[in-house]
Amino acid sequence: MIDQKLLGKKIWVLDGAMDTMLLAGGVEDPDLERVNLTHPAVVADVYREYIEAGADIIRSNTFGADPLTQKDFGLEKLAADMTRAGISIAREAADAADSYAGRPIFVAGTIGPTSLSLGLSAQLGSQDGEDAVFQAFQTQIRLLSEGGADLFHFSAFRDLRNAQLALQAWQETAPGTPAMLTFFISGKSGEILSGHTLKDCYEAVQDFPLTGFGIESIEEGNVILALVKDMNAWCRFPIICLPGAGLPGDASSHDQKPIVLACDLRKATRRGLLNFAGGGMGTASEHLCAIATALQNEKIRKIQIGQWQKKRPRMAIEPVLGDLRQTPLLVADALRKAGFDIPSRTGKKDPDLFCMGSLTLPGLLQAEAFCQQLAARNAEAPLLLWGNASSPSHCLHVLNAIYPHCYYAKDIPALTDSALRCATDRNAFESEEQARYQELLDQKARSLNNQNVPANPQFKNRTYILTDKRFLHSKPTFSLSIGKLADCISWEEFLSDCGCPRTRSRSKVKRAARQQTLQDGKDLLQKIIETDAVRMRVSVRVVDACNDDDCICFTDRYKNDEAVRLPMLRQEEDSSLVTGLRGRFSIADFVPDKLFGKTGPIGFFGVTLELDREALPQGDETEAARLPFIWKGLLQAAVRRIRDTYASILKERAGRGFSIALPLVGEDACPDVSLRRDILEHLPASDALGVTLDKDFMPTPADTVFGLILFHHHACCPALGEISPEQWAAYRKKRGLS
Secondary structure, eight states, rough: OOOOOGGGGGGGOOOOOOOHHHHHHHHHOOOOOTTTHHHHHHHHHHHHHHHHHHHHHOOOOOOTSSSHGGGTTTGGGHHHHHHHHHHHHHHHHHGGGTTTTTTTOEEEEEOOOOOOOOGGGGGGHHHHHHHHHHHHHHHHHHHHTTOSEEEEEEEOOOOOOHHHHHHHHHHHHOTTOEEEEEEOOBBTTTOTSSSOBHHHHHHTTTTTTSSSEEEESOOOOHHHHHHHHHHHHHSSEEEEEEEESSOOOOOOOOOOOHHHHHHHHHHHHTTTOOEEEETTTTOOOOHHHHHHHHHTTOOOOOOTGGGGOOOOBEEEEEOOOOOOTTTHHHHHHHHHHHTTTTOSSSSSSSSEEEEEEESSSHHHHHHHHHHHHHHTTTTOOEEEEEEOOOOEEEEIEEEHHOOTEEEEEESHHHHHHHHHHHHHHHHHHHHHHHHHHHHHHHHHHTTTOOOSSOOOOOOOOGGOOOOOGGGOOOOOEEEEEHHGGGGGGGHHHHHHHHHHOOSSSSSSSHHHHHHHHHHHHHHHHEEEEEOOEEEEEEEEEEEEEEEEESSEEEGGGGGGOOOOOOEOOOOSEEEEEEEEEEOOOBBGGGGGGGGGGGOOEEEEEEEEEOEEEESOOOHHHHHHHHHHHHHHHHHHHHHHHHHHHHHHHHHHOOOOOOOOEEEEETTTBBTTTHHHHHHHHHSSSSGGGOOOOOOOOOEESSSEEEEEEEEETTTOOOOOOOOHHHHHHHHHHHHHHH
């Protein structure tokens, strides 16, 4: 086992490319891992050459010795034998070097990314694919560990998802053995094949206790130096750089001379940017000799030994149906910054904490189902539930009755604070939360006779965006490309709508049915895109408005400055959507009160699908059954696109602290469907939408949604719940409804 303290002593030199040396030595077998079985002495000679050239760490010839890669050669049954032979040859070569090298030689068990790339579209969403890759990694890690590997080298990964599964397999199989990870970078932008930047890759794996993180590349020296320099700004791991000399097997591409390669690395070491160096693709023993000679006594990158290996509390984020795609990423980012490890797979052992968002009604139902799962397996890790749709009362009265370790946090900062308190002292945290819940019960009892709760809570002035900071603009009716919108579809929600269970099932039949349903939906969407049978049209209007007696009031400049009043309903029961502010909320609260003397922005939008039914794909009954769910997914994706567009403007020009909510007409925050008429009337170029409403305000085409856009520090969709007959009658009178 490699001593961690040695890592701070010098720049450690890894060997070069095994495949290049084997090909140069006359090996003609295209399956170079099979050479471990057919020509072990040739492999051993390569190790001796690299050790004599100056390598401190030799890497086993097991890069593709996994069943998925060997399946391409029809040798998947021999993959385990190739791995055993590969690590055995390397171990013997390192042990034999004691007699002539004069320095310790360590063995890195090499693990490649397999031939199955999970991050590419062809494999996206394949649970079978993930299981196969994970099991392949686990098997190879176990065999290398049993064979005496001092550390693992996850080499030349081009797919981020594969890398995450490899590291998770390492932590579950041999966590006591150190590991290094390198990504193969193609192009000057520093991206891997799956499209992620090097920093994206680092952020996705930074919670694993890696001994080294870095790059393999055949780019020019100035490109590699720029990438390594950039890594030093944010990477807390020891940094690895393995530049290449060309493509193996193609002598004409080996145009990077050894001295040039060595000089490029020395530029980095003289600035103190590296901890590990060596040869990448196309390098031979002469390249390594030049590198080892050039890096003698060079400056090592300073890093506190072991600081990247401190144990961090593990937090599992349970995804929620219908959630915005970026929400889990925001939560994970906040928790990582607070010091939590966010594993890509929870494994067999429960994490220290669970967290789950609750932004929608399906999220609440899913939270109850998840609590039932935790209770059924006698879990004890606390579950932190956050989001506007839930509440402390919901946790207290519903979820705690199912799983007694469930606690509420209203937003991401509160979630982070609760997680830190729980990780620091769980007993104190749970006692405090239980006391808080008891206080809520007491307050509930006292409030039954308390008539002083304000019916119309007032937000602080600084929570509004005022018109003197005007930057939000209306967008007259325009077409939205279905092809570009397809990336925003929530396929998990599609599967749920089609009746497929979201949770992982052990039944191969159910998993196959789920995968087939997903593929059917994607195929159908592709047919729709290819036939150009569907066009989406969108219209957005943003106006300056104020709140006058629960009415959104604004002047329509498109209609001779007509004064418009849109009454809004108000909650009947007290709620606490905002910290320190309790009352009965309304959508009208999210624009400044008329008494304030200011106005603020509020938006309206309409989205409709134009269908050319004759051009629609004429498929079987299965496709016909899938069509409504595709329409629903496209409409929801369009609403997300509207939100993301204004969110980026809001973040850029208003700064932090403001958010956006899009209550849809007909849902709980805005149940009055007659508002469709008003929104349609005041949208710019609304005729171009091609939407008509019948006497019951039902739209034609039926695949149409209308909604509002709230811009506010505490923007949310206040669920109205039950409305009293008195308020409903007063509201209808304001609206002029019969």
